[in-house]
Amino acid sequence: MRERTGGCLCGAVRYVVRGEPFHVGRCHCADCRKRSGSTYTIYGQWPRDAFELEGEPASFRSDHFCPTCGSHLGLLDEAEGVELSLGTLDEAPFELVPEAELWIKRREPWLPAVEGAAQHEENRH
Numbered sequence: 001m002r003e004r005t006g007g008c009l010c011g012a013v014r015y016v017v018r019g020e021p022f023h024v025g026r027c028h029c030a031d032c033r034k035r036s037g038s039t040y041t042i043y044g045q046w047p048r049d050a051f052e053l054e055g056e057p058a059s060f061r062s063d064h065f066c067p068t069c070g071s072h073l074g075l076l077d078e079a080e081g082v083e084l085s086l087g088t089l090d091e092a093p094f095e096l097v098p099e100a101e102l103w104i105k106r107r108e109p110w111l112p113a114v115e116g117a118a119q120h121e122e123n124r125h
Helices: 030-036
Strands: 003-007 014-018 023-027 041-046 051-054 058-060 063-065 072-075 082-085 100-102
Touching: 014 082, 030 041
Parallel strands: 023 100
Antiparallel strands: 003 014, 014 051, 023 041, 041 082, 058 063, 063 072, 072 082
């Protein structure tokens, strides 16, 4: 089973996630823009039991981040799984390509769609 490691910028919060994500997406919603400090977030979702955490992240709602360096890790309290910001993985996950784009009505006009990804005006559910 594939195992990936990741964590925050300063190393105070670390994680291991096992297996492949059940969903990979790119989201342009207002919350994801704020979380990332950019125009979108790329995330992967894994089952909660595939995720192991070391350290003590701070939280706001279900968003978790390092209390020392402020790095956003993801949504760690999701009932349907753990949603991790893929930029927090130690190794760049080149093979994890978004299968869906969310909130495309907020996508910057100069940013092309992800080829082959489902396009959702808002959420996919």
